[in-house]
Amino acid sequence: MxxxxxxxxxxxxxxxxxxxxxxxxxxxxxxxxxxxxxxxxxxxxxxxxxxxxxxxxxxxxxxxxxxxxxxxxxxxxxxxxxxxxxxxxxxxxxxxxxxxxxxxxxxxxxxxxxxxxxxxxxxxxxxxxxxxxxxxxxxxxxxxxxxxxxxxxxxxxxxxxxxxxxxxxxxxxxxxxxxxxxxxxxxxxxxxxxxxxxxxxxxxxxxxxxxxxxxxxxxxxxxxxxxxxxxxFLPGAPDAWRAALASARAGEDFSEQARALGEAIAAVHADLAAVMPTREATPAVIAAEVERMRERFHGAVRDVPALAGYGSAVEAVFLRAEMAYWPGLQRIHGDLHLGQALEVPGRGWVLVDFEGEPLRPLADRTGPDVPLKDVAGMLRSFSYVAGTVERSAPGNHPPGRHQGAAAWGAACRQGFLDGYAERSGQSLAGQEALLDAFELDKAVYEAVYETLNRPSWLPIPLAAVRSLVAAVSV
Incomplete structure (x- = not known):
């Protein structure tokens, strides 16, 4: 200028x-x-x-x-x-x-x-x-x-x-x-x-x-x-996505690594709560957050017509989350998935890329948020690994291996949740409604992404949407 x-x-x-x-x-x-x-x-x-x-x-x-x-x-x-x-x-x-x-x-x-x-x-x-x-x-x-x-x-x-x-x-x-x-x-x-x-x-x-x-x-x-x-820079440190995908393809157990990752994320959340601003999850804050999830779903239906039939069940998931107990808000990672964790030899898991979702306005990425969003993001990522393996070889797993992709994913999810709960000192029992809503919100985002970029991958997030609303009466 x-x-x-x-x-x-x-x-x-x-x-x-x-x-x-x-x-x-x-x-x-x-x-x-x-x-x-x-x-x-x-x-x-x-x-x-x-x-x-x-x-x-x-x-x-x-x-x-x-x-x-x-x-x-x-x-x-x-x-x-x-x-x-x-x-x-x-x-x-x-x-x-x-x-x-x-x-x-x-x-x-x-x-x-x-x-x-x-x-x-x-x-x-x-x-x-x-x-x-x-x-x-x-x-x-x-x-x-x-x-x-x-x-x-x-x-x-x-x-x-x-x-x-x-x-x-x-x-x-x-x-x-x-x-x-x-x-x-x-x-x-x-x-x-x-x-x-x-x-x-x-x-x-x-x-x-x-x-x-x-x-x-x-x-x-x-x-x-x-x-x-x-x-x-941490050379020679593979990200968790690559490590988990190799493990799932080989039918090898990854639940201990998932548990350690849960512990690492809980430790990071504890440090963030101690050194950066926090705030209470007031009824107004909760209502605004759930309304944003509703708006994202309705916007996604325009891009992914296959989501339209889930409207009533998705609303029930969001309503159940709105009525649940919400923990305090604090700074979080904001875009957490397996690709954002590096396995450093002799050091363990290291988290990177705290920028949040770059396409979101900066104001939405710099305030206190719900730490369970990070947890839900990692749960989706484990499920995505399982879905990727199942997509490449439906119903198959290596001879002599005892677990298929779905069982592998379930074991990792549970190991991750156990590690997070143990390190944080807080049981996640009773938080299912929130986790389901945040996972569903993430799966809806994934459905839009796959529709616009990799249509053949759309069945992975759609399967997650079906699973997450399955227990809700339509």
Whole structure:
């Protein structure tokens, strides 16, 4: 945005490239991108310039703000074809996270605490350290970088480095938030609070980048928010989804691992309740929460007609939850499933990605919530593993193995609940109505997702909906 308040249109090659990215909400449409601010990071490599653009789609009805880091080179980046956006006039433009020069500059900026880079129209960014580092634990020199594959809403860069003496130090992973929101990103604030509380169930935070920009909806209003988050990277730690899926396919018992995972989540919930705000589940709070679940179901019926026949039974599940006892509200993970837990050798389970559901408004992800939502999310995830195995080999399990997919899933669910109850010191007996409602809400969300993205997988969440309403009279 120029000093007189005008936005700057970006070239067509950026419009077409952004349209193909998984983090862009307007997939399928070519945007008309404009920039409201930018800043540069110093590059240590000659012939390379680094800048970050804050952009939105002027053709879209809403002003969703995105972060677009770019590097420009006078010569092509060896092995950088996957990150190449355009090459013309002797200049090569790359998506920043795919260029090692950007990763080095970003981590250096974060580690150089209180560093600030300004941009036009008052846009700026500053680096912040989040915990006190032991000398030698942070890389003085980044020797390699790579982008973590498979992410949808953000881009993470894994950085390997050495200290000033040339000794290898722990790698760092920098998550670059693509879709920006004003205010504290919960991935930064929640995980940092847990680390300060001494939790061993989260990676150690390193630092973050905080940005400042002009509100694209209300020119003249200045906003701040997190742009990137650096933390300890845990190599060789498979996520629980992969571990559980391998176990289920082999017909091997996973209930002890599930129990340990329940204990870890209960410990994280206890720490969050101790160090972050809580509030009472008043009748008004309960009524509003149940009403949101009703609204999500009615919205889902439009996308998944197969849900329409469950309307009365779903309402009965939600009504039963509304009349049940609700525990106090506190900060939670917010998007918990098996893919958000890493099994670290010698350390056990570690939880990651406390950002919550990225497509939900930030205000909905930064307040106290019901911890049983995290429990329900993990229960759904175990059932999804079982459904995935059953889908790939209906009715079959390896010769000599005693349990099929459904029995495997039931054992894991029970083990998880037992571990959670033991560590929390609270029996989950009497909480069935709430758990059923939160699981049902999650299954409805899954049904919409599968309809829009993987229609052949729709039977998995529909089976969960049938099971959860089966005991309710229609």
């Amino acid at each position: 120029t000093d007189d308040g005008r936005v700057i249109a970006l070239p067509d090659h950026l419009n077409h490239w952004v349209a193909t990215q998984r983090w862009f909400a307007g997939r399928g449409e070519v945007p008309r991108l404009v920039s409201i601010g930018r800043w540069a990071l110093p590059a240590t490599e000659p012939g390379v310039s680094i800048r970050t653009e804050l952009i939105f789609d002027a053709a879209a009805p809403t002003r969703t703000l995105y972060q677009l880091p770019l590097t420009e080179r006078r010569a092509p980046l060896p092995g950088g074809d996957a990150a190449l956006i355009s090459d013309s006039g002797g200049s090569y433009l790359y998506d920043g996270p795919g260029d090692p020069a950007y990763g080095r500059a970003l981590l250096t900026f974060i580690l150089n605490e209180d560093s600030t880079v300004p941009g036009p129209a008052g846009a700026r960014a500053r680096g912040e350290l989040l915990v006190d580092a032991v000398p030698g634990e942070r890389p003085a020199v980044v020797v390699s970088s790579r982008v973590l594959s498979g992410e949808q809403s953000n881009t993470s860069i894994i950085l390997d480095g050495v200290d000033a003496a040339g000794r290898v130090v722990r790698p760092v992973i920098c998550k670059v938030f693509r879709m920006l929101h004003a205010g504290e990103n919960p991935d930064v604030s929640v995980q940092s609070a847990l680390a300060r509380a001494g939790s061993r169930f989260v990676p150690e935070p390193v630092g973050c980048v905080v940005g400042e920009w002009v509100d694209p909806e209300l020119p003249g209003v200045r906003l701040t928010g997190h742009l990137a988050f650096a933390q300890e």
